[in-house]
Amino acid sequence: MKEWIRISLALSIFGFLKEIRPSEPFVYEFLIDHRWRNLTEEEVTQQVYPVGTYSYLALLVIIFLITDLCRYKPLIILLGASGIVIWSLLLWTKTLFEVQIVEFFYGVFCAAEVAYYSYIYAKVDKEYYQQVTSHTRAAILAGRAFSGILAQLLISFSLTNYRDLNYITFTAMIVATVWSLLLPSVEKSIYFHPEDLRTEPIVKKLSNAFKLMISHFTTSFSNTYVLKWSLWYALSTCGFIQVQTYMQPLWTAIVNDHSKPIYNGAVEAVLTVLGFLGALIAGIIKTNWRMKGELTLTMCSILQAFAIIYSSRTEKVFLSYVCYVIFGGLYHFMITVTCSEVAKYIEDDSYGLVLGINTFVALIFQTILTAIFVTDGVGFALKPRDQYFVYGCFHLLIAVIFICIGLIVWMKREKDYRKSVVL
Structure with missing residues (x-):
């Protein structure tokens, strides 16, 4: 082998x-x-x-x-x-x-x-x-x-x-x-034990490690295309983790009867399989994400928003299960595309650093949501249904942000096109 x-x-x-x-x-x-x-x-x-x-x-x-x-x-x-x-x-x-x-x-x-x-x-x-x-x-x-x-x-x-x-x-x-x-x-x-510095003193290793990190960070996030996709990664991952973390309390609130059977395990299994298929499809689809990226991110965020808002209002837990699977499936599909697009425009060795930073930013947003809307004694400590209405609105906000980004990109393209025609 x-x-x-x-x-x-x-x-x-x-x-x-x-x-x-x-x-x-x-x-x-x-x-x-x-x-x-x-x-x-x-x-x-x-x-x-x-x-x-x-x-x-x-x-x-x-x-x-x-x-x-x-x-x-x-x-x-x-x-x-x-x-x-x-x-x-x-x-x-x-x-x-x-x-x-x-x-x-x-x-x-x-x-x-x-x-x-x-x-x-x-x-x-x-x-x-x-x-x-x-x-x-x-x-x-x-x-x-x-x-x-x-x-x-x-x-x-x-x-x-x-x-x-x-x-x-x-x-x-x-x-x-x-x-x-x-x-x-x-x-x-990559950073602290590179091949060419394995025998160097620890001080030099640390100095070179942080210099390389700063270089990778600057090079990656000075690219507006990478910055745009990283923003969606952070915001959407924040929303996904928050929804996944507090989904069981919402289902319990909807059922409101501990004697009734629940199917949380089956739902998670279906979402996992759907996530795998979504990731596979994302890898197969051939499209120009530079032209269609903002529109796709906006539509996915809108669909996710309505799925979560509907889950927060419905009285039927099976409909909430379906909405959760749709929400998660869209996330897995677009996060695969996002990671791929980010990876195309950064240095190979900086992939882990960039995704680590994106995840850290996602957790900052998640912490803010948790502190304001969940934690007792700090924020509003909302009930599960009210929490999920907020999470739905959060995804609508993501959609609005990317509508604005899409308009800015479109106007810039039009401006560049007119300049090229005049020349």
Whole structure:
């Protein structure tokens, strides 16, 4: 077996294992169930979930830098270890404060994923980037789909309860962590351990690393085309994470009857498959995104907005499920296009930095939304339905922004065209 295939397979197995989290589609129901917790719905949405958002934001930049400095593998191990901590605390703790600690470690878990996504690019040659990206993405989607289907089957056939799902996730995190120990170490990295400076003193390495980062940042974001797509990436990712995080409370509010069956796992599995198909279609479509980009981004944002607003008003949970799948499918389709367009106009080695910055900006926006509309004692602490009406309006605002950008681009093209005609 070729070395790059062996490494790609090893990382893909880890990616599959870390996504086996069947407890996640039903974690909200688990937390508010009086049999295992004494938490109210308001405490979970207004005091527990926001901690994860804030910790994710605080840790992302630090972990991004540490990932490159530590050469990836230690942070992948941290990813698995934080998963063990999360689900052990969920299983064997009860108080509000302890669940807030869980959310802090969930922030560590999410932030450490940057190591997983960037490790492969430090271990294989550039000529194999497309293949290994496909392998690792497929492994993640397969893990999520398997996890959602497994969770739904176990709950629908009353084979387990919500708490028992955490044992499966806990076991998967242990196996993933053990597997991470077997991953090959990385000898070089983009910023702190480049090939040509491996024997240099640490001070020179640090100086060159930050100079290269600044150079990549300046070159990438001085390009208005990259800046435009990065703005949509940040705003839309903010909206997607926020909608995904608080979707279960909305469904609980719509159903309003804990005795009725719910299909959260099945919905997440369908969304995962649809996301995979959307990403595949985005890779196949041949179009001039320079000419049609603003219009497509605007239309997708409008459709997402109406899907979320309708979800916030409907009394039928199945319609909300459909709207959520449509919303997520559009996001996965356009985020694939966005990443591709950004990658075309930046230096190869700066891809991780640019997407890391875009994600950080998305988390800043998400933190603002969380503080204003969700967190108790800080903002309005809205009910789930009112929150989702706000999120729908947020996506309408994204559409308005890109209508304005589209008009500016169109007027500039017309002006340049008239000048060329006169000349």
